[in-house]
Amino acid sequence: MDQQKIAKAVKDLLIAIGEDPEREGLAETPQRVAKMYQEVFSSLNHQPEEMANYKVFHVDDVPEMVLVQHIPFYSMCEHHLLPFFGYANVAYVPKDKKVIGLSKIPRLLDFVTKKPGMQERVTTDLVAELQRILDPAGIAVTIAARHLCMEMRGVNKAGQFTYTDKFTGQFKTDRDLKQEFLNQTRNYRADL
Protein backbone atom coordinates (compact mmCIF):
# COMPACT_ATOMS: atom_id res chain seq x y z
CA MET A 1 0.00 0.00 0.00
CA ASP A 2 1.42 3.36 -1.05
CA GLN A 3 1.01 5.64 1.97
CA GLN A 4 2.39 8.71 0.21
CA LYS A 5 -0.05 8.36 -2.67
CA ILE A 6 -2.96 7.95 -0.28
CA ALA A 7 -1.91 11.05 1.67
CA LYS A 8 -1.61 13.08 -1.54
CA ALA A 9 -5.02 11.89 -2.74
CA VAL A 10 -6.62 12.82 0.59
CA LYS A 11 -5.04 16.27 0.44
CA ASP A 12 -6.39 16.72 -3.12
CA LEU A 13 -9.78 15.54 -1.91
CA LEU A 14 -9.81 18.10 0.88
CA ILE A 15 -8.99 20.84 -1.62
CA ALA A 16 -11.65 19.52 -4.02
CA ILE A 17 -14.38 19.71 -1.39
CA GLY A 18 -13.40 23.29 -0.63
CA GLU A 19 -11.48 22.75 2.58
CA ASP A 20 -8.14 24.25 3.56
CA PRO A 21 -5.78 21.29 4.03
CA GLU A 22 -3.26 23.52 5.82
CA ARG A 23 -5.55 24.55 8.67
CA GLU A 24 -4.57 23.18 12.03
CA GLY A 25 -7.14 20.40 12.35
CA LEU A 26 -6.53 19.11 8.82
CA ALA A 27 -2.76 19.53 8.52
CA GLU A 28 -2.02 15.94 9.52
CA THR A 29 -5.24 14.42 8.21
CA PRO A 30 -3.80 13.07 4.94
CA GLN A 31 -1.14 11.08 6.85
CA ARG A 32 -3.69 9.97 9.43
CA VAL A 33 -6.05 8.68 6.76
CA ALA A 34 -3.18 6.88 5.01
CA LYS A 35 -2.33 5.17 8.30
CA MET A 36 -5.98 4.33 8.89
CA TYR A 37 -6.36 2.76 5.42
CA GLN A 38 -3.31 0.64 6.13
CA GLU A 39 -5.30 -0.77 9.03
CA VAL A 40 -8.84 -0.99 7.65
CA PHE A 41 -7.66 -2.40 4.30
CA SER A 42 -4.92 -4.54 5.84
CA SER A 43 -5.87 -7.74 4.08
CA LEU A 44 -4.93 -6.19 0.72
CA ASN A 45 -1.35 -6.53 1.95
CA HIS A 46 -1.61 -10.18 2.87
CA GLN A 47 -2.37 -13.60 1.53
CA PRO A 48 -4.79 -15.56 3.73
CA GLU A 49 -2.10 -17.99 4.84
CA GLU A 50 0.02 -15.07 6.10
CA MET A 51 -2.77 -13.77 8.30
CA ALA A 52 -2.51 -16.61 10.74
CA ASN A 53 -0.92 -19.93 11.26
CA TYR A 54 -3.93 -22.06 10.43
CA LYS A 55 -3.07 -25.11 12.41
CA VAL A 56 -5.50 -27.98 12.04
CA PHE A 57 -5.88 -30.21 15.11
CA HIS A 58 -7.02 -33.80 15.18
CA VAL A 59 -9.34 -34.80 18.00
CA ASP A 60 -10.52 -38.33 18.78
CA ASP A 61 -14.13 -37.52 19.39
CA VAL A 62 -15.45 -34.54 17.47
CA PRO A 63 -18.65 -32.67 18.31
CA GLU A 64 -21.43 -32.55 15.78
CA MET A 65 -21.05 -28.83 15.29
CA VAL A 66 -18.55 -26.13 16.25
CA LEU A 67 -20.19 -22.71 16.44
CA VAL A 68 -18.64 -19.31 17.11
CA GLN A 69 -21.39 -16.76 17.64
CA HIS A 70 -21.68 -13.05 17.37
CA ILE A 71 -18.23 -12.15 16.09
CA PRO A 72 -18.07 -8.41 15.43
CA PHE A 73 -16.58 -7.00 12.24
CA TYR A 74 -16.12 -3.69 10.45
CA SER A 75 -15.69 -3.40 6.72
CA MET A 76 -15.92 -0.75 3.99
CA CYS A 77 -18.41 -0.90 1.17
CA GLU A 78 -16.75 -0.90 -2.20
CA HIS A 79 -19.33 1.44 -3.73
CA HIS A 80 -18.95 4.42 -1.40
CA LEU A 81 -16.02 3.53 0.87
CA LEU A 82 -18.32 3.94 3.86
CA PRO A 83 -18.37 1.44 6.73
CA PHE A 84 -20.65 -1.52 7.02
CA PHE A 85 -20.47 -3.42 10.26
CA GLY A 86 -22.17 -6.08 12.26
CA TYR A 87 -21.80 -9.63 13.48
CA ALA A 88 -21.13 -13.02 11.99
CA ASN A 89 -22.15 -16.45 13.26
CA VAL A 90 -19.90 -19.19 11.93
CA ALA A 91 -20.36 -22.94 12.34
CA TYR A 92 -18.87 -26.07 10.82
CA VAL A 93 -19.32 -29.80 11.07
CA PRO A 94 -15.91 -31.42 11.55
CA LYS A 95 -14.79 -34.07 9.09
CA ASP A 96 -12.01 -36.67 9.51
CA LYS A 97 -11.68 -35.57 13.18
CA LYS A 98 -10.23 -32.24 12.08
CA VAL A 99 -10.86 -28.97 13.91
CA ILE A 100 -9.29 -25.54 13.57
CA GLY A 101 -7.96 -23.25 16.33
CA LEU A 102 -10.98 -21.24 17.47
CA SER A 103 -9.26 -17.86 17.11
CA LYS A 104 -8.75 -18.56 13.42
CA ILE A 105 -12.44 -18.04 12.73
CA PRO A 106 -12.42 -14.36 13.78
CA ARG A 107 -9.08 -14.05 11.98
CA LEU A 108 -10.66 -15.35 8.80
CA LEU A 109 -13.51 -12.90 9.27
CA ASP A 110 -10.94 -10.10 9.58
CA PHE A 111 -9.23 -11.30 6.43
CA VAL A 112 -12.40 -11.21 4.35
CA THR A 113 -13.58 -7.85 5.76
CA LYS A 114 -10.41 -5.73 5.79
CA LYS A 115 -10.74 -4.57 2.21
CA PRO A 116 -13.35 -2.77 0.11
CA GLY A 117 -16.21 -5.24 -0.31
CA MET A 118 -19.84 -6.25 -0.21
CA GLN A 119 -21.70 -8.13 2.48
CA GLU A 120 -22.56 -10.96 0.09
CA ARG A 121 -18.91 -11.48 -0.80
CA VAL A 122 -17.84 -11.36 2.87
CA THR A 123 -20.30 -14.19 3.47
CA THR A 124 -19.22 -16.38 0.57
CA ASP A 125 -15.48 -15.62 0.97
CA LEU A 126 -15.64 -16.67 4.60
CA VAL A 127 -17.23 -19.97 3.60
CA ALA A 128 -14.63 -20.45 0.85
CA GLU A 129 -11.69 -19.80 3.20
CA LEU A 130 -13.02 -22.20 5.82
CA GLN A 131 -13.60 -24.80 3.13
CA ARG A 132 -10.06 -24.35 1.80
CA ILE A 133 -8.42 -24.64 5.21
CA LEU A 134 -10.51 -27.33 6.88
CA ASP A 135 -12.65 -29.03 4.24
CA PRO A 136 -15.38 -29.73 6.83
CA ALA A 137 -18.58 -31.71 6.27
CA GLY A 138 -20.69 -28.53 6.37
CA ILE A 139 -20.42 -24.80 6.93
CA ALA A 140 -23.00 -22.26 8.09
CA VAL A 141 -22.37 -18.52 8.04
CA THR A 142 -24.96 -15.87 8.87
CA ILE A 143 -24.13 -12.19 8.87
CA ALA A 144 -26.19 -9.23 10.08
CA ALA A 145 -24.88 -5.80 9.18
CA ARG A 146 -25.73 -2.12 8.99
CA HIS A 147 -24.54 -0.13 5.99
CA LEU A 148 -23.76 3.53 6.58
CA CYS A 149 -24.12 4.25 2.88
CA MET A 150 -27.83 3.45 3.30
CA GLU A 151 -28.11 5.30 6.62
CA MET A 152 -26.25 8.60 6.43
CA ARG A 153 -26.78 9.36 2.74
CA GLY A 154 -28.69 8.20 -0.32
CA VAL A 155 -31.81 6.38 0.74
CA ASN A 156 -31.26 7.59 4.35
CA LYS A 157 -32.86 4.66 6.15
CA ALA A 158 -31.29 4.41 9.57
CA GLY A 159 -31.03 1.22 11.60
CA GLN A 160 -31.82 -1.25 8.82
CA PHE A 161 -30.21 -4.66 8.98
CA THR A 162 -29.11 -6.69 6.03
CA TYR A 163 -28.88 -10.44 6.55
CA THR A 164 -26.86 -12.80 4.42
CA ASP A 165 -26.60 -16.55 4.97
CA LYS A 166 -24.71 -19.38 3.37
CA PHE A 167 -25.07 -23.07 4.18
CA THR A 168 -23.08 -25.92 2.69
CA GLY A 169 -22.84 -29.70 3.01
CA GLN A 170 -24.60 -31.15 6.02
CA PHE A 171 -26.29 -27.84 6.86
CA LYS A 172 -28.12 -28.19 3.56
CA THR A 173 -29.03 -31.85 3.86
CA ASP A 174 -29.73 -32.15 7.60
CA ARG A 175 -32.71 -29.98 8.53
CA ASP A 176 -32.34 -30.67 12.27
CA LEU A 177 -28.74 -29.53 12.26
CA LYS A 178 -29.58 -26.35 10.38
CA GLN A 179 -32.46 -25.72 12.78
CA GLU A 180 -30.14 -26.20 15.75
CA PHE A 181 -27.75 -23.65 14.27
CA LEU A 182 -30.61 -21.20 13.70
CA ASN A 183 -31.98 -21.76 17.21
CA GLN A 184 -28.58 -21.19 18.77
CA THR A 185 -27.96 -17.99 16.84
CA ARG A 186 -31.52 -16.67 16.91
CA ASN A 187 -30.85 -14.15 19.66
CA TYR A 188 -27.98 -12.68 17.73
CA ARG A 189 -29.61 -11.97 14.43
CA ALA A 190 -30.92 -8.50 15.12
CA ASP A 191 -28.76 -7.58 18.06
CA LEU A 192 -26.42 -4.88 16.77
Ligand SMILES: Nc1nc2c(ncn2[C@@H]2O[C@H](COP(=O)(O)OP(=O)(O)OP(=O)(O)O)[C@@H](O)[C@H]2O)c(=O)[nH]1
Ligand atom coordinates in the same frame (compact mmCIF):
# COMPACT_ATOMS: atom_id res chain seq x y z
N1 LIG B 1 -25.71 -5.93 -2.75
C1 LIG B 1 -25.04 -5.04 -2.02
N2 LIG B 1 -25.20 -3.73 -2.28
C2 LIG B 1 -24.53 -2.86 -1.52
C3 LIG B 1 -23.70 -3.22 -0.48
N3 LIG B 1 -23.20 -2.10 0.09
C4 LIG B 1 -23.73 -1.09 -0.61
N4 LIG B 1 -24.54 -1.53 -1.59
C5 LIG B 1 -25.35 -0.85 -2.62
O1 LIG B 1 -24.58 -0.58 -3.74
C6 LIG B 1 -25.39 0.23 -4.59
C7 LIG B 1 -24.54 1.14 -5.44
O2 LIG B 1 -25.46 1.68 -6.34
P1 LIG B 1 -25.27 2.91 -7.32
O3 LIG B 1 -26.61 3.21 -7.90
O4 LIG B 1 -24.11 2.66 -8.23
O5 LIG B 1 -24.81 4.06 -6.32
P2 LIG B 1 -25.64 5.31 -5.72
O6 LIG B 1 -26.15 6.14 -6.84
O7 LIG B 1 -24.77 5.97 -4.70
O8 LIG B 1 -26.87 4.56 -5.05
P3 LIG B 1 -27.77 4.93 -3.79
O9 LIG B 1 -27.09 4.37 -2.58
O10 LIG B 1 -29.09 4.25 -4.05
O11 LIG B 1 -27.88 6.44 -3.73
C8 LIG B 1 -26.36 0.93 -3.66
O12 LIG B 1 -27.64 0.42 -3.95
C9 LIG B 1 -25.91 0.48 -2.27
O13 LIG B 1 -26.98 0.37 -1.35
C10 LIG B 1 -23.55 -4.61 -0.21
O14 LIG B 1 -22.82 -5.05 0.68
N5 LIG B 1 -24.24 -5.47 -1.01
Ligand SMILES: [Zn+2]
Ligand atom coordinates in the same frame (compact mmCIF):
# COMPACT_ATOMS: atom_id res chain seq x y z
ZN1 LIG C 1 -22.05 1.75 -0.12
